[in-house]
Structures are given as C-alpha cells and as structure tokens.
Amino acid sequence: MEHKLPDSRVKSMTKIRTRYAPSPTGKMHVGNLRTALYAYLIAKHEGGDFILRIEDTDQERFVEGATEIIYNTMRDTGLKHDEGPDIGGPVGPYVQSDRQKQGIYMEYAKKLIDKGEAYYCFCDQERLNSLKREVNGEEIMTYDKHCLHLSKEEVEANLKAGKPFVIRQNNPTEGKTTFHDEIYGDISVDNSELDDMVLIKSDGFPTYNFANVVDDHLQQITHVVRGNEYLSSSPKYNRLYDAFGWKVPVYVHCPLITNEEHKKLSKRCGHSSYEDLIEQGFVTEAVVNYVALLGWCPSDNREIFSLEELVEAFDYHHMNKSPAVFDMGKLRWMNGEYIKAMDFDKFYERALPYLKEAIHKDLDLKKIASQVKTRIEVFPEIKELIDFYEEVPEYDTQMYCHKKMKTTEETSLNLLKEVLPLLEAQNDYSNDALFEALVAFGKEHGYKTGYIMWPIRTALSGKQTTPAGATEILEILGKEESIKRIHAAIEKLEK
Numbered sequence: 001m002e003h004k005l006p007d008s009r010v011k012s013m014t015k016i017r018t019r020y021a022p023s024p025t026g027k028m029h030v031g032n033l034r035t036a037l038y039a040y041l042i043a044k045h046e047g048g049d050f051i052l053r054i055e056d057t058d059q060e061r062f063v064e065g066a067t068e069i070i071y072n073t074m075r076d077t078g079l080k081h082d083e084g085p086d087i088g089g090p091v092g093p094y095v096q097s098d099r100q101k102q103g104i105y106m107e108y109a110k111k112l113i114d115k116g117e118a119y120y121c122f123c124d125q126e127r128l129n130s131l132k133r134e135v136n137g138e139e140i141m142t143y144d145k146h147c148l149h150l151s152k153e154e155v156e157a158n159l160k161a162g163k164p165f166v167i168r169q170n171n172p173t174e175g176k177t178t179f180h181d182e183i184y185g186d187i188s189v190d191n192s193e194l195d196d197m198v199l200i201k202s203d204g205f206p207t208y209n210f211a212n213v214v215d216d217h218l219q220q221i222t223h224v225v226r227g228n229e230y231l232s233s234s235p236k237y238n239r240l241y242d243a244f245g246w247k248v249p250v251y252v253h254c255p256l257i258t259n260e261e262h263k264k265l266s267k268r269c270g271h272s273s274y275e276d277l278i279e280q281g282f283v284t285e286a287v288v289n290y291v292a293l294l295g296w297c298p299s300d301n302r303e304i305f306s307l308e309e310l311v312e313a314f315d316y317h318h319m320n321k322s323p324a325v326f327d328m329g330k331l332r333w334m335n336g337e338y339i340k341a342m343d344f345d346k347f348y349e350r351a352l353p354y355l356k357e358a359i360h361k362d363l364d365l366k367k368i369a370s371q372v373k374t375r376i377e378v379f380p381e382i383k384e385l386i387d388f389y390e391e392v393p394e395y396d397t398q399m400y401c402h403k404k405m406k407t408t409e410e411t412s413l414n415l416l417k418e419v420l421p422l423l424e425a426q427n428d429y430s431n432d433a434l435f436e437a438l439v440a441f442g443k444e445h446g447y448k449t450g451y452i453m454w455p456i457r458t459a460l461s462g463k464q465t466t467p468a469g470a471t472e473i474l475e476i477l478g479k480e481e482s483i484k485r486i487h488a489a490i491e492k493l494e495k
Contacts, residue, residue: 015047015048016042016047016048016049016223017050017051017219017222017223018043018050018051018225019050019052019216019221020035020036020039020050020051020052020053020074020079020081020225021052021054021055021212023054023055023062023208024054024056024066024067024069025061025062025063025066026066027069027272027275027276028070028073029272030257030273030274030277030326031257033073033288034257034291034292034294035225035254036079037079037288037310038254038319039225040079041314041316042314049082049083050079050082051084051094051221052074052081052084052086052094053085053095053096053215054070055208055212056095056096057097057205057211058208073275076284077274077284077287077307078307091218096206096215097205099211100204100206100211104214105210105211106200106204108214109199109206109210111244112167112169112243112244115243116170117170118167118168118169118243119148119150119167120147120150120155120158120165120166121146121147121165121166121168121196122147122158122163122165123146123147128143131144142195145196147168148168148170166201167199168197168199169196169197169210169236171197171236171239172191172194173191174192175191176189176190177189177191177235177239179248179251180251181234181253182251182252182316182319183228183253183254183316183321187235194235197236213241216249217244222249224251225252225254225316226252226253226254227253227254227256228255228256229256230253231253254295255321255322256324257295257323257324257325258324258325258326259325260326262323274287280380281354281379281380282331282378283338283342285306285307286334286337286338287331287335288310289303289304289305289334289338290331292310292314294324295319295320295324296316296318297318298313299318304337332377335377335378336377339374339377340373344369344373347369348365348366348369350379351369351382352365352369354379355369358382358383358387359386360390363476367476368389371386371468372385372467375467388460388462392460392488393462393463395462395463397493399464400412404450405451406450406451407454409493411455412454412455412459413493415455415456416455416456416459416486416489416490419438419456419486420486420487420490422437422441423474423482423486424483426479429479431475434471434474434475435471453470453471455489456474456486457470458489459485459486459488459490460473460477
C-alpha cells in the first residue's frame with residue numbers, strides 16, 4: 001500500500017517541514033539539542049512545521065524514561081512541535097516502533113527488492129566475520145554481495161525454510177555519487193566506498209539509516225538537519241531516494257561541537273548534556289541562546305537572543321563548516337547576563353535553595369538575594385558569596401591592610417574601637433541610617449569613607465570581597481550580631 005498524505009496536506013507542500021528525530025537513549029546531548037533547535041528555527045523562520053519523531057528502532061540502546069527526557073527538554077526549552085507522538089498529526093504514527101508494527105519498512109524494503117535495488121542476505125555471523133579486515137588500525141567489514149547472486153528459487157527456499165535474513169541495499173561498485181549539502185556544498189563519493197548497508201535487520205526492525213529515509217519521505221520533510229557525522233552516510237540515503245524515485249530533501253549538516261581543548265564533548269567535562277548544564281545552575285534561556293551560536297553567526301554579531309528573536313534572525317546559510325568550540329567561560333558570562341536581566345521574583349525562586357543551603361539563621365533572604373543577583377554567573381556561586389552571613393570564616397588579619405583605603409592592621413584596630421560606641425548607640429540599623437551615621441562620624445574625625453568601611457566590612461565578613469558594602473551587611477546581620485562580630489575582630493587584632 002502507498003502511504004500518502006491527506007489531500008489537504010499535499011496542497012501545501014511548499015511549506016517547510018523539518019523534524020527532530022531523537023533516539024531515546026539517555027540524556028539530551030548538547031549536539032542533539034542544537035539539532036532540535038536548528039530544525040525548529042529553520043521551520044519557524046519560514047512559518048513552517050516542526051515535527052517530533054521518536055526513532056526507537058535500536059531496541060538494544062533504548063533507555064527507560066529517555067522519551068520523557070526528550071518531551072521535558074523540548075517543553076523546557078520552548079521548542080514546541082506541531083506534530084508528534086504526544087499530540088498526533090496527519091502523518092503518524094510518530095514513533096518508529098509503531099510504524100514498524102504497521103509493516104511500513106518491510107513493505108518499502110520489498111519494493112526495493114522488486115526493483116533490484118535491495119536483496120535478501122542469509123549470511124551467518126561466521127561468514128560475515130570472515131569478511132572483516134583491518135584498515136589503519138580499525139576493523140571494518142565490507143559485504144561482498146554474496147547473496148545478491150542467489151537465484152530467485154534459492155531465496156524463496158531460504159525464506160520458506162525460515163532461515164534468518166537481513167535486507168541489504170544494492171549499491172553500485174563503480175562510478176561516483178554526488179550530493180549537495182547547504183553548508184558543505186557538493187560532495188562526491190566513490191561508489192566503491194559504499195557498503196551494501198543493512199536496511200532491515202534480522203529482528204525485522206529497520207536500521208536507522210533506512211527508517212529515517214522512508215519516514216522523511218512519507219512525512220514530507222523538506223529540510224533534514226543533522227550533525228556532520230552523517231555526511232558520510234548521505235550518499236547511501238541519496239541512493240535510496242533515487243531508487244524509490246523520491247525527491248531528495250534539503251540537507252543541512254551542522255558542524256562538530258568540541259570542548260575548549262578541541263576534543264569531542266565528553267560526560268566528564270560537564271557540558272555534554274542539557275541536564276548537566278541545568279544541574280550546574282545555568283538558565284534554560286541562556287543555554288538555548290548559547291547553543292544557537294555553536295555553528296551559526298548572526299550577520300550583526302549580536303550575542304543575546306530570546307527564542308522569538310532567534311526565530312526572526314536565524315538564517316541557516318550563515319552556519320559555519322568548522323567545528324564550534326563549547327566555551328564554558330562564554331556560557332557562564334551569557335548566563336550571568338540572563339540572571340541580571342531576570343525578574344527578581346523569578347530569580348529569588350531559583351536562588352532560594354542555594355540561599356537556604358548557605359544560611360540557616362533567621363535573616364532577610366530576599367535582601368541577600370538582591371545583593372548577589374548582579375554578581376553571579378551561575379546559581380551555585382551564591383553559597384560562597386554569602387556563607388559569611390552564617391558565620392565569619394577564619395581569616396588573616398593582613399586582610400585589613402588596604403593600600404587604596406590607607407588602612408593597616410593598627411589603624412583598623414583603632415578605627416573599630418572608635419566606631420564601636422557609635423554602633424552600640426545606634427538603634428536604627430537600616431542601611432541608609434547607618435551610612436549617614438558613619439559618614440558623619442568620618443567628617444567629624446577627618447576620615448575618608450573607605451577608611452571607615454573597609455575595616456568594618458572585613459570584621460563583619462572575614463572576606464576580601466562581599467556582595468554588599470559594610471552598612472548593607474550591618475543591616476542584614478542586625479545590631480546584636482554586628483556588635484558581637486566587631487568585638488571578636490578587635491580581640492583578633494589585639495593578639
């Protein structure tokens with residue numbers, strides 16, 4: 001049976017249709033997220049359709065719960081699909097194992113057999129192993145077309161006897177196959193390099209290579225977006241399209257993503273998956289923004305984009321051929337920009353677990369959150385910035401020496417002793433009132449503001465850098481705790 005789109009669909013086939021077709025094998029790798037994002041942007045930039053298809057033909061690699069990870073990631077990142085397993089559509093089913101149950105792939109494989117473009121292969125593992133050879137230290141197996149030469153009667157007898165088989169593509173051994181990629185241009189491959197790849201495995205399931213060609217055609221996919229590791233397979237795909245007499249889609253192969261050492265992203269480096277990045281305190285919007293720039297450069301070199309702005313600006317013709325470097329420092333900077341621009345209530349909600357991890361005392365966490373909002377790049381940095389509110393860490397009194405503030409350990413001790421009665425007499429511990437009182441104290445004694453604030457801030461925090469100034473810290477800590485810390489600092493300096 002021929003699988004056709006409903007008439008209403010056929011009429012609008014000039015419409016761009018892209019797909020994201022992940023395998024449910026675990027976390028969402030950064031490269032997969034970029035493929036999904038680019039496919040989404042290409043479709044939406046032209047007002048087209050974006051389809052989600054689950055490719056679960058590799059049953060051995062299937063991971064329980066991985067399909068939910070795909071749905072969750074797509075939802076969190078805003079990559080809303082127009083058709084898919086969860087919402088349906090006119091060209092379903094959208095899960096390959098469901099399509100396999102309908103017999104779609106076997107039907108189309110047999111069509112190729114009838115055309116002489118594919119054949120049954122009954123070779124056992126022992127024979128296949130005998131074809132293996134080593135090339136440049138790598139073991140490869142090139143099939144020798146042995147079963148292509150079986151007579152029709154031999155094939156039918158084997159099938160009748162229930163002999164296990166696979167179905168292989170019949171590729172030519174002479175000449176060249178040329179295909180066009182939008183990023184890499186025309187690429188030619190010697191047909192002698194094209195192995196007769198398996199289309200249908202011995203378990204009756206299609207291979208990824210075969211299933212995605214059949215599905216892309218039947219689901220009217222106009223643009224195929226994938227990583228450049230699939231460039232070498234594209235001639236085989238093209239030969240399948242030609243064998244069926246189908247139109248070849250537009251190919252958009254994305255460049256490789258490497259780490260800072262120009263090596264393939266690995267799980268160890270912490271930036272291989274979307275989930276890893278979110279766990280490390282990155283904001284979804286920043287991750288999406290950054291991933292969009294891994295291989296694509298806007299014409300105006302702009303860097304900060306919302307998803308809507310990316311849809312507007314994205315032109316896949318501006319993608320690069322060369323590998324994209326995943327620079328963690330750059331992502332951290334971008335994430336910091338997103339945090340700065342974030343609505344405070346939203347920020348506070350995200351920051352609260354980190355605040356509570358560092359502070360167990362009854363302090364104004366909202367005020368502390370407002371102090372760190374512009375000073376962090378990722379959320380886990382909060383703890384180290386604010387842990388002094390819980391308790392003053394051990395510190396070296398050398399910290400009181402500051403060239404610019406003209407303070408030494410000795411002057412700091414004297415200053416703290418001088419200012420202590422003022423802080424003890426002060427009842428209003430709001431930031432403004434404290435600042436006013438200390439500035440007035442400075443004018444009275446001929447002290448510059450920094451000369452006063454540096455020793456107080458050091459005494460209260462025991463840190464070189466803090467997210468807040470001396471009077472802001474005094475306000476958060478309150479009178480009792482502040483006085484206690486000043487006393488402890490005086491004792492420390494007197495030793």
